[in-house]
Amino acid sequence: MTFNEGMQIDPDRVGSGGPGTGGMIALGGGAGGLILLVLALLFGGDPGSLLGQFTGAQNKPPAAMSNLPSHCKTGADANKYVDCRVALTAQSLDAVWATELPKQTGRNYVKPAVTLFSGSVGTGCGNASSAVGPFYCPADRTAYFDTSFFQELVTKFGASGGPLAQEYVVAHEVGHHIQNLLGDSGRSQRDPRGPQSGSVRTELQADCYAGLWASYADKLPAPGSNQPFLKPLTDKDIQDALSAASAVGDDRIQKAATGRVNPESWTHGAANQRRAWFLAGYQSGQVRACDTFSAADLNNPPSVRN
Template sequence: MTFNEGMQIDSDRVSSGGGPGMGGGMALGGGALGLIALVVTLLLGGDPGSVLGQFTGADSQAEQGTAGTPEHCKTGADANKYVDCRVVLTVQSLDAVWDSELAKQTNRQYTEPAVRLFSGVINTGCGQASSAVGPFYCPADETAYFDTAFFQELKDRFGASGGPLAEEYVVAHEFGHHIQNLLGDLGRAQRDPRGAESGAVRTELQADCYAGVWAYYADKLPAPGTDQPFLKPLTDNDIRDGLSAASAVGDDRIQEASGSRVNPEAWTHGSSEERQKWFLAGYKTGQVKACDTYNARDLRNPPALTR
């Protein structure tokens, strides 16, 4: 996935910050297994409100984010080169797509979430978070948080391909939770928090589908004030990269990586296959209505892919 080089990065769209804190996963009380356990709960958008402080061990002096995108992020060419710039321009692309499509498809107005890049430790409306948490969306402050070092973790520890769309999928998934928040659906995860057919799994799969909706439009919809989309046309390899990331964070794959047996009763995000299929349901249709996981009878077979 390649951004058009001339796209301009909005230096005010994303803030950055976070203190050195504990960093990494060292204070989780279990090394790699502790990290995997936390990822199962929080990775890619699980509601962190009840667990962030419990697992991070962050002190109260965590540095807050400061305004401004990193100074080296100016254009699409920088986004193609640097991961932090890629996150910022992906955010701008997501804003453009959802500003255009949400009201058109749902009659709900889109409002932008805040976005913060951080490392180490940061205070959030859902508690204190460390880099060990991975990316997450906090509904209390309507903010998506990203430590860009996670993307290398996604490749090294969880086996994602490492291509650009694998990274953009993560950002788009967190924005999917913001869309759920705007539509009033995000709370369903907490009412039914665990199991293969649970509200939590349906919420995560829907966010995957919304990520696919973004991908459908990202290389077609012109960026505001231009006649070019943010992205050059997506290739089959790009889509494989996105699917690789979706597969890497399936509950079954994470359980296997931790040395545990696959136990669907403990799932919170869905299987690798389900996550891939719901991303594709959004990508192939570009329709919010194709992402109705809550009424799907069989999560392994999204209706949009079986018609």
């Protein structure tokens, strides 16, 4: 999936962050953070101390943000540079959710902040390093990305390097923001691990919301334009997104890290589940199709028609 070249990137939509402290739990850590969590849970460690992030007695806001680099101006730049791609994906997500969230749920959409960082960053949830992967902090309503993760997703975890694989990651983290707006973020912490846990259901729902975005992103006109942000999806685009979703399945990461699979320590769901829920959102375009918390079988999302 590529952007229409003439789309204009808002230079203020994405910032870059610095150090800070906080004390809340973040959602949606990527493959790097998952590996650390898997090892901690399998071998009896404390995940919080092993990760060394999202801790701190204070709850300060993040440091001041700087704007997106000057090379990010149009959709053509988003097709070439990953930082520009994150920014324009965020704008596309804004356009879709600003329309669909009120229409489908009666709730107004409030934009999340989006921050790019390198190495480490301070957040309303605490200090985080790149090892945690992309994540969303409910305390400051911000999605955080170290763009080096996108290459790791390919080289370390075998995901596709296609654009929609990267855009899926952004959409997944904004999916956590939608959960925050709808009051569902806390469900993950009440039941933090296991194959049927609230944590797994939270992550699969964010996958479903990412699929919902994809179902509209190449059709809904961008604000002030008669064109959507993205060119029409192809079958390969969808396979790229599914490849990324599968790559960060708990079972695949556990198998690669330890040689065995332990569902009782799952926090994000199996590869086939992540694929299935992305497709549930993509094929239905409906928030109600993403109700993972009521699903009896997480391997088979219920069919919901438009």
